[in-house]
Amino acid sequence: MIGIDCSIAKDRMGLKLMKKVLKCATAAVVLGLGACASDPVVEEVAAPVTQVVEAVAAPVERAAPARVTRAAPVGPAAGSLADFQANVGERVYFDLNQWRLDDSDRAVLQRQAAWLQSYPNVRILIAGNCDERGTREYNLALGERRASIVRDYLVGLGVDQSRVDTVSYGKERPIDGGTDDAAWSKNRNGFTQIISGARSS
Amino acid sequence: MLRRLLAAFVLLTGLLAASWSAQAQTIIDVTEGKIKPYPIAIPDFNADPGNEEIARQISEVVRADLESTGLFVTGDPAAFIQKDLSIGLQPRFADWRIIRQDGLVVGQVGRTADGLLSVAFRVWDVNGGEVYRIPVENRQTGRVEQAAGQSFTIAPDSWRRLAHKVADTIYTRLTGEDGFLDTRIVYVAETGPKTNRVKRLAIMDSDGANQRFLTEGRNQVLTPRFSTSDQEITYMSFEGGRPRVYLFNIQNGRQEVLGNFPGMTFAPRFSPDGRSVIMSQAQNGNTDLYLMDLRNRQTRRLSDHPAIDTSPSMSPDGSQLVFTSDRGGSPQLYIMNTDGSPLSCPSGGRDTACRITFGRGNYSTPVWSPRGDLVAFTKQTRGKFHIGVIGTDGEGERLLSEAYLDEGPAWSPNGRVITFFREARPGSGPKLWSVDLTGRNLRQIVTTTDASDPAWSPLLD
Numbered sequence: 001m002i003g004i005d006c007s008i009a010k011d012r013m014g015l016k017l018m019k020k021v022l023k024c025a026t027a028a029v030v031l032g033l034g035a036c037a038s039d040p041v042v043e044e045v046a047a048p049v050t051q052v053v054e055a056v057a058a059p060v061e062r063a064a065p066a067r068v069t070r071a072a073p074v075g076p077a078a079g080s081l082a083d084f085q086a087n088v089g090e091r092v093y094f095d096l097n098q099w100r101l102d103d104s105d106r107a108v109l110q111r112q113a114a115w116l117q118s119y120p121n122v123r124i125l126i127a128g129n130c131d132e133r134g135t136r137e138y139n140l141a142l143g144e145r146r147a148s149i150v151r152d153y154l155v156g157l158g159v160d161q162s163r164v165d166t167v168s169y170g171k172e173r174p175i176d177g178g179t180d181d182a183a184w185s186k187n188r189n190g191f192t193q194i195i196s197g198a199r200s201s
Numbered sequence: 202m203l204r205r206l207l208a209a210f211v212l213l214t215g216l217l218a219a220s221w222s223a224q225a226q227t228i229i230d231v232t233e234g235k236i237k238p239y240p241i242a243i244p245d246f247n248a249d250p251g252n253e254e255i256a257r258q259i260s261e262v263v264r265a266d267l268e269s270t271g272l273f274v275t276g277d278p279a280a281f282i283q284k285d286l287s288i289g290l291q292p293r294f295a296d297w298r299i300i301r302q303d304g305l306v307v308g309q310v311g312r313t314a315d316g317l318l319s320v321a322f323r324v325w326d327v328n329g330g331e332v333y334r335i336p337v338e339n340r341q342t343g344r345v346e347q348a349a350g351q352s353f354t355i356a357p358d359s360w361r362r363l364a365h366k367v368a369d370t371i372y373t374r375l376t377g378e379d380g381f382l383d384t385r386i387v388y389v390a391e392t393g394p395k396t397n398r399v400k401r402l403a404i405m406d407s408d409g410a411n412q413r414f415l416t417e418g419r420n421q422v423l424t425p426r427f428s429t430s431d432q433e434i435t436y437m438s439f440e441g442g443r444p445r446v447y448l449f450n451i452q453n454g455r456q457e458v459l460g461n462f463p464g465m466t467f468a469p470r471f472s473p474d475g476r477s478v479i480m481s482q483a484q485n486g487n488t489d490l491y492l493m494d495l496r497n498r499q500t501r502r503l504s505d506h507p508a509i510d511t512s513p514s515m516s517p518d519g520s521q522l523v524f525t526s527d528r529g530g531s532p533q534l535y536i537m538n539t540d541g542s543p544l545s546c547p548s549g550g551r552d553t554a555c556r557i558t559f560g561r562g563n564y565s566t567p568v569w570s571p572r573g574d575l576v577a578f579t580k581q582t583r584g585k586f587h588i589g590v591i592g593t594d595g596e597g598e599r600l601l602s603e604a605y606l607d608e609g610p611a612w613s614p615n616g617r618v619i620t621f622f623r624e625a626r627p628g629s630g631p632k633l634w635s636v637d638l639t640g641r642n643l644r645q646i647v648t649t650t651d652a653s654d655p656a657w658s659p660l661l662d
Contacts, residue, residue: 097531099486125442135565135579135608136423136654137468138525138532140437140444141481141488141509144465148486167443168465168483172421177395179605179627 079119079199088115092150094188097134099145101153105190109150112192113157120160121197126150128168129175129191131184136170143168150190165195239303239375241267242276242327244286246308246320255357256310259320259364263306266368266382266408270618271642273375276302288321297327306371317354320363324371361410362661369660379615382407385658386620387425387434388633390414391651395628400653402436404451407613407657409646415451424468424609424654425449429475431658435459437467446480448495460493460500468512472519473571479503479522481511490524492539503541504554514569514576515539516593523567523576523593529556532563534578536593547594557595566609569593572616575638579608579621588621590638601640606631611656620646622653 076082084090089112092105101109116122128143128150147166155161176183243264248256267273283296288309297305308322355363362383369380390403402415402422416422416438423444425436432452437444446459446469460466464484471478472492479492490503490513504510508528515522519539526535537554538544546555558564562582569576570590580587580600586607589600606624613620620635630651636643646655 132606133581134532134563135512135525135581137481137512138509138527138565140465140467141483141511144483144488145486145509152486169439170444172398172400172423172439174395177628 077199077201079122080201081194081198082201084112084115084194084198088112090193091189091191093185094146094190096131096184096188097142099142099149101149106153109153110157113154113159116154116159116163119197119199120163123163123165123195123197125165125167125193125195126154127173127191127193128166129173129187129189130171131187132171132174132179133184134171136172140168140170143170146188146190150192154192238272238274240276240301241273241304241306241371241375242281242297242300242302243267243306244278244281246310246322247286247288249309249311252310252312252318255318255360256308259310259360259367260308262361262364262408263308263368263371266365267371269408269644270372270382271637271644272372276300288323292325292327294325294327294329302327304375308367312357313354316357318357318360318363319354320367322367322370324374361406365406365408378617380660381613381615381617381657383661384614385431385661386633386646386655387415387427387658388622388648388655389423389425389653390648391631391653392418402434402449403648403650403652405648409648412649415449424656426470426611426656427658428471429473429659431661433475434656435469435471435478435480437469446478448478460491460498462491462500466491470514472515473517474519479513479515481513490522503539504537506554510535512566514567516569517571517573521593523557523569525565525567526554528554532565534558534564534567534576534591547596557591557593558598559595560598568610568612570612570616570638571614575616577610577612577619579610588619588636590619599640601636601638602634602643605629607634609654613657614659618642620655620657622655 076086089108092101092108116124126147128145128147130139130143134142144166147168151164151166154164174187176186243260245260246256264275268275280300282300283293286292286307288307292305292307303326305325305327306322307325308320311319313319353363353366365383368382372378372382373380384407385404386407387402387404390401391398393399398421399418400421400423401418402425403412404415405412420438420440422436422438425434427434432450434449434451436447436449438447444465444467446466447456448459449456459469459478462482464482466480466482469478469480476496477492477494479490481488482491487507488509488511489505490510492501492503493499503513503522506526506528508526510524510526512525513522514524521536522539523534523536525532534557535554536557541553543551543553544555545551547557548555562580564578564580566579567576574592575590576593577588577590580589585603586605587600588602588607588610589598591598601619602621602623604623604625605627608622610619610621618635618637620633622631623634624631631653633646633648633652633655634643635646
């Protein structure tokens with residue numbers, strides 16, 4: 001099933017997304033931070049999936065024109081970690097006890113894949129994370145399943161498998177120390193961490 | 202090590218002597234649910250000159266140990282009438298009966314010629330000669346006047362262990378069960394904010410004394426478990442960046458990665474004979490069960506299923522495993538034969554694994570009781586976590602606790618008590634707790650830091 005998703009994504013969406021990402025990255029370099037920053041920032045904070053969907057629905061087009069005329073300070077260099085964080089997005093978020101990717105997750109991963117294709121020296125570690133409402137051992141397994149789903153999707157989009165490693169942190173590395181639904185939904189994520197090969201900012 | 206030197210005191214009657222070996226003189230029946238704590242007086246032990254302070258400390262630990270089991274209540278020394286107790290003389294039973302004590306411990310602390318600390322003690326039934334039935338459900342009867350008279354020696358700096366040995370002996374003589382007080386608990390000591398938590402291996406005596414760290418905390422560690430030897434543990438560490446199972450010799454500090462698995466390994470546990478470690482390996486999104494033979498380092502795959510199979514725990518005879526699997530759609534407990542052969546399921550049919558939990562909620566971290574008849578587990582339902590026990594046939598589920606988070610049960614070596622970790626309120630941090638398998642006597646084991654994943658050692662030598 002994932003394989004089918006991936007091939008469709010590659011054929012129909014890959015190019016378009018690549019353009020989007022490049023446009024975004026270029027805008028970031030030339031015009032400064034403003035171009036794309038709003039998207040990932042919202043995504044980091046927004047826990048429920050619906051908000052993420054909104055956030056990625058209109059990523060570049062809306063923001064970029066507004067900034068064009070402004071003389072901007074220096075933004076993240078294309079191909080840098082900051083570029084990846086600001087313009088692509090490091091994390092996808094899972095539903096409770098789930099490991100399937102929804103549309104918004106796939107959109108983030110498609111951006112990641114396109115970015116990784118642009119910077120072929122970059123190596124990544126995909127970490128699967130879980131919320132604290134499960135037991136340690138089961139969550140280690142669940143996190144590994146989540147990390148593998150993310151890896152398989154990226155590889156299906158053409159990212160060379162040798163560039164990708166996976167790990168599960170189970171529930172041991174929450175990004176939000178809170179104890180409510182908002183915190184837990186942030187902590188159920190697949191985190192794409194750049195290990196090496198990124199350009200300096 | 203601790204040596205039993207001699208049974209120092211002659212039993213009063215031949216009849217009683219004959220019953221010792223069979224441990225037939227059980228006077229506290231711990232097999233029934235309703236238990237009235239047994240009132241026992243433990244005055245400070247008499248001391249040879251120069252040993253008064255250590256005698257007082259030993260007596261204090263013996264009292265605390267027995268109280269901690271929930272099966273004994275130790276009398277208030279201020280109420281004691283007879284002050285001239287001597288280990289060589291029969292107490293004045295009337296003086297103890299009138300203050301409503303049933304048992305009495307009389308001890309003597311001294312030194313051997315080579316400087317070892319020595320303790321001799323006797324346990325008396327102050328209703329001497331009466332037939333005991335405690336509690337009323339007690340199915341055992343026996344005339345018990347003097348239940349134990351023994352002497353122990355140990356290096357003076359290990360005086361607490363001497364006290365635990367005394368307490369274990371009293372516990373065993375009066376309940377008929379093996380002791381569990383002269384043991385240690387290994388656990389994960391937690392410090393720092395939740396988003397950057399330091400998790401170190403730590404160890405302490407079972408009463409919370411002598412807490413010390415075993416690892417420095419550079420890498421997060423989880424789920425330490427004792428071998429049948431009290432010197433070796435297996436645990437999971439993130440050292441090197443990914444979860445892997447390690448062996449750790451406590452005595453010499455030596456650590457080694459267990460096996461050369463391509464995937465990450467976690468959820469380790471020793472087989473009851475100590476010769477193997479069973480664990481999970483996760484690879485390409487699937488987690489299955491493996492066994493490593495520690496003698497030849499050969500690994501064997503125990504389960505092969507596209508669902509998650511984790512948290513294996515072996516039956517005392519090694520023939521079966523209980524584990525967590527989400528093959529039915531949510532985490533539940535399953536039992537399989539260690540050799541993979543099909544078995545008859547309690548719920549009907551034959552399969553290579555039988556589901557034993559069908560209640561509402563998720564079940565995980567099963568641990569087979571050392572007695573063989575029960576499985577302890579973590580249950581998550583309706584927004585709460587519980588520790589519970591269930592028969593290996595899936596019958597008789599009982600929940601023993603409830604909190605925001607209760608997780609990771611571990612049995613005392615005699616199968617009587619379960620320790621686990623609890624986050625009582627959201628964000629309050631995990632602490633160690635213990636509970637009797639009847640659900641009575643829930644109590645916290647106080648640690649200097651937050652703590653999780655407790656595991657009990659076997660009885661020390």
